[in-house]
Amino acid sequence: MIILPNYLSANFALITISVCQKILESAGVVEINARNLRFVDPFGMAMLGACLDEAKKQEYAIRVYELSPDLSGYLQRMNVITGIELVDCSQTMGTRRDRSDTLVELTRICNLSQVGDVSYSLAKAMAGVADHNEAPDEMTGYTACDRLMEPLQYALNELLENALTHARSGNTNARVWVASQYYPKKDLIRLAVVDNGCGFLESLKTHVKLRHQRHLEAILLALQPRISCNRDLGLRDDSVNQGVGLTTSCRISEHAGGRMILASGNAMHSTSGYSGESSEGYWQGVGIAMEVNRSRLSDIRVGGLLPALDDIPAVKLRFE
Ligand SMILES: Nc1ncnc2c1ncn2[C@@H]1O[C@H](COP(=O)(O)OP(=O)(O)OP(=O)(O)O)[C@@H](O)[C@H]1O
Ligand SMILES: [Mg+2]
Known part of the structure; x- marks a missing residue:
């Protein structure tokens, strides 16, 4: 038992x-x-x-x-x-009260083509936006609800896309589960994206910047700007991935008064506290929890949090 x-x-x-x-x-x-x-x-x-x-x-x-x-x-x-x-x-x-503005049921996603729709509907539910007839701001063309949704939609899109691409290298059957809930008393949105794919270490094991084959190190490396299992393979402009999705999602949670917790293999890292490896638990894949204060979402501009093009950890050039 x-x-x-x-x-x-x-x-x-x-x-x-x-x-x-x-x-x-x-x-x-x-x-x-x-x-x-x-x-x-x-x-x-x-x-x-x-x-x-x-x-x-x-x-x-x-x-x-x-x-x-x-x-x-x-x-x-x-x-x-x-x-x-x-x-x-x-x-x-009892009766199923409609609480679509405070929670999103556990959803399993298997296809990359679902990511856009799922991110949109989750972000909408969690931002608690109901008024779709609101007039956009004359200067920017954005409505207040666009502003609230944008950071959440961006982060969900990135996390789900990662889980349906990188996580599947070596295991094309890997699946993704996502759930979220708004806690009004704390004004806190909590969401989670969990996959049962290859994990950070497997994905980044040949990256030049990974010094030790350890799960915690792979998590920390993945969080750095411009780190991707794809991008250093080709010229920058040819790269499939820019290595910015995870970094930016993490910055969103921190700027919105929250945090991100990442678990993979035997390791976990919290942006606000404990980081470490455990001998008792092992997750084959990646589990990410993200927390944000709902009222702070409207101050966030995703564009301003994206790593700059030259925000690249130094790689030694060799001329031989
Ligand atoms: N769910 C996951 N499973 C396995 N590896 C992952 C997962 N999510 C991220 N990674 C690893 O972390 C790296 C960094 O992720 P990040 O989203 O920042 O960049 P990217 O996806 O490569 O590029 P971009 O997001 O800019 O398209 C990925 O390249 C991949 O190696
Ligand atoms: Mg990504």
Whole structure:
């Protein structure tokens, strides 16, 4: 029996990953006790959802025991435990109130062609924009809701695109899960993008700037401007990728009073705190949690956060 901890969340990323690893290692039957579970954030939902999806794909029997009525209602609402047998759980599903302005259910994405639409609808929901008839600003041509949506849409687009391209090198079946929720009391939008692909280290293992073959180092390298597994292969202008998506998304979360947490392999890095490697948890792929203050989104101009063209970590030139 796998015992879930109190929290499945970005704040407890390593604990969340270690329990997810146990679910993935189960064979035939997955039995989970949720007696202690108190709180699940989008990172926890995307991670748990990814593992339950994989177990479902293998046609394992999955049983969740003693889930509290509140969480049972919430996780069903978020599509995390759809089709899963609940044992000793009192159900309080109730009516499905439309909360499309505060949460986005766990969504699995398999095609690159879905990225634009998904990023748009997630950004719209999380920015809480309802008024589409608003007149644009005469100077800029932007409406206030465009301003709120732009940074979120950019970041989601970049994270999802990474997860459906880089993550798939060597494993074309890798999939992506995304979930988000707005927490009004803290004015905080939390979103998570989780993939089960190759991970940062595998993607950057031959990059000249990677000094040690370690997951933490690969995460930190990927966050630097103009670092890409593609760009140093050719001339700058020919490059498929510019190595700016992750850096800019990270800058967006920090400028909006939030943070980014990245987990891959045995490592995790938080832009506001702990960074390290663990012997207890391992995630095959990349899990990213992003937090932003909703009210600060309108001050952000994505263009101003993009790394400049010469914002390139020095590479030694050799003339031989
Ligand atoms: N989900 C992922 N799985 C594996 N590797 C990743 C993932 N996301 C990013 N990376 C690695 O980190 C590098 C940096 O990512 P980033 O988004 O900043 O740049 P890019 O995607 O290469 O270029 P751009 O975003 O400008 O098109 C990528 O080139 C890739 O090597
Ligand atoms: Mg990218």
